[in-house]
Every structure is written in C-alpha cells, then in structure tokens.
Amino acid sequence: MKIKLILLFSILAFVLSMPFIFNKSVTITDPHKLDADDNFIINEWVEPRESAAPDWNYNLKPVKVSDRVWCFFGTLEMPTKENAGDMSNSCYIKGDDSWIAWDSGPSYNFAKQAYAAMSKIANLPVKTVIVSHEHDDHWLGNNYYKQVHGAEIIGTPSINVNYHKGDQTRMVKTLYQDAIRGTELVPVDKSFKETTKFTVSGVNLEYVHVGYAHSEDDWFLYLPDDKVVLVADVVMNGRVTSNRDGIVIGQIEALKAIKSRDWNHLVPGHGFVTDKTAADESIQYFDLTKKRVLQAVEDGVKADDITKTVTLEEFRDKDLYYTLSAQNVFRAYEELEMYSGDDDEK
C-alpha cells in the first residue's frame, strides 16, 4: 500500500511539473527581439514611460580644479534610479567668450542643471562639447548643448557607429523618467583620427588619442597652459574600474601617455582625487592585474579558477570591488591567456 501511494504521488508530481519541464508555450511575436543566431536579446526594449513629476534635481555643485576648470563629481556607484546617473565626472573649461564642456553627463537634465550652476560663475554660452569615449554616462547631455546652445560636439567616431537616435542605452533604461526625459542621442559633429592640438575660445587644448583602453576608442584632454589633464575613465580612484569593454594592455599604455604629460591636476572619470597621485591607483590596479593574471596563466590556472586565484586584495576596501573586480580579472584572463611580450610592440 505504502509503495503504491509513493508511486501514485510520484506520478502526480511528474504530471503537475509537466508544463514546466516541457514548456513549449513561448511564442515569438516580435522577431526583432532575436539576434542573428535566433537567441533572445537579453536587454529588451523598455516601453517609454510618462511622468508628470518635476525634473529630477541633481543638486549640482561645481568644484574649482584650477583657474579656469570646474568639475562636477559623481558618486562612486553604478548608474541607479537613486543617483539618476550622476556617477561620472564632467567638467567645464572657461574660455574667453564661451564655456567648453568636457563630457556632458548622463542626461539632458544633468547638462541643463550643470549649465545653470556654471552660468552663475560666468554667463557664457557653451559653444564646444568634447567627449572622452562612448559610454553613455559621459555624453547623454550632448543634446542639451546642441539644441539650446548650438554647440559643436567633438568626440570619438565610435559614437556615430554604435549609437543611433532612438536607441535605448543603459542609462535610458535605468533612470526615472523625470531624470532622463528630454535626452536624445545626437551624433558627434567632428572627430579626429589621431592626437590633435587646437585652440577653442583662447584655450590651448591637446585632444590625445589613446585608442582601445577603457573602451573601443578613448581620448583625454590636456590643457598645457593650465597643467590640467581631464582623462575620463582611463583613470578612476576610490573605486574599482569597469574593464567590461576595455583591455589591460591598452589601459597601461594610456596611463603611460598620461604620465608623460606635465600636469598638476588630473580629473578622473570616476573618483574625487585630482592631485599628483590621482592616477596611482589605476596604474597599480592594471599593473597588478597584468602581472598576477600572467603568472596564473604561467602556473596553469584555468579560466574557471582565475577569479579565486587573482583577487587583488589591495583593492578590497574600494567601492564596487565586489561588483566589478572579479569580472575585470576574468576578462583580463581572456585577454592575456595568449599574450606574449611582442604584443606590446604592435
């Protein structure tokens, strides 16, 4: 009897679980949600939201870095609804008759409020926006400067290749409507192929190409007369970097290019330290990552075990360590597994 009951319950449990085990009920109604290999696109379209709430108040306060450079410093976090994308640094450079914006932040509203704060310092228009790289926490405010000030946008050509009007970037999907409303993806007006020196509104600038480092195509801005360098995400301090789109070798080369300039102040893409030591943390992070991952490869450590072997303990107390460091190490392993010293010469 007991055996019969167990058998009966087993059959019943199996029958009840059938819909879950053999679930063939997925109907593809939107073929555009499939990629070229017929897999579902994980980051699906988010329906646009409407909100009657007032615009998000970023409560921005510019910090004076040098005689003519002011910056807005974001939190050491990932973009969230709570920080409204204010987690990267952007700067204003005061020219003779206009402001030059270095990275425009995560949204139209951010750029609008940044300008409102800066116009109290000097009531000048923004005629030029210079963008460091294609990650959307650094340039989604471009359309404010374009539409309101008629600014020229200088930046990496990869923005025009990888982003198009109407695309939903990470920031567009993440932020509340009252923060992201008004934001549109606008193309870059002018790009360069290599490091270029030019003067805007009486300010001498060197727009330095460092190539594939933190992202597909990174640039930093050097102000030789002010001895200030605005480097964006090639340098971060106080938090662990995100190397999800970058390469360790490229980062090390970019940091060498930054160190080769004569500067007193360095503004990182994320982080608050701007003195002579500002780049040290990033230099240490990438040097240690390269050295330890290469040693692990030499010792025969397999990909599955690399994040247990290379833990970068020196950075455990830094923000975002638990979120980002393991993925950085895993990516570094993929990059460096077949690395040989000759690769540096290419």
Added chain:
Amino acid sequence: MANMKIKAKEKDGVVGVKAMFTSLMADKEEAEKKKIASEFITQIVAKNNGNVVFEVTTSGFMAENPLFKFSYKGKAGDKLEITTTDNGGKTETETEVVK
C-alpha cells in the same frame, strides 16, 4: 598578421600547447544570416619535429577565433609546426620552438 598564436611549454617530459586561430568560423548558414562570406577552419595538424602529434577536423560549429589546448610527450627545444586548412583549401603554417 599571423593567423595563429602558439604557446608551447615543456614540463616533466610533457609539452603543453595552447594555440589560438584567427577565423570567423562562420559556416554557410551563419554566413547567409550575417551576409558575410563563409569562412571556417576544416583541419588543424600539429607536428613535433615532423611527427604528427595532434590532428583534428573542424567545422563552423566552433566559436570565432578558436583556442585549442593539447599536450604530448616531447622536450624543450623541439620544433612544433601547426598547419591549418580552411574551407577554401587555403593553408597557413606557423612554427614555434618548445620552451
């Protein structure tokens, strides 16, 4: 640009080899979808001092830029030669001295 990278290292009489090949590994079906030319490696042969130590037939089912690992009995200083043949019959050969 070389189409492969080879690392070969001997330890306790066994040579461990890692080799990465640059290829889209796109078979006919994938090539049609992506509107590119079909391109994949069909055969890889590794010879140590002229003797075949590893041979494999492959097709477009493999990932782009495939990475192979294999080992065989050998010693430091041996000459390892790897030859790939693609679906168009084109061959590429690289050699590496075992460290």
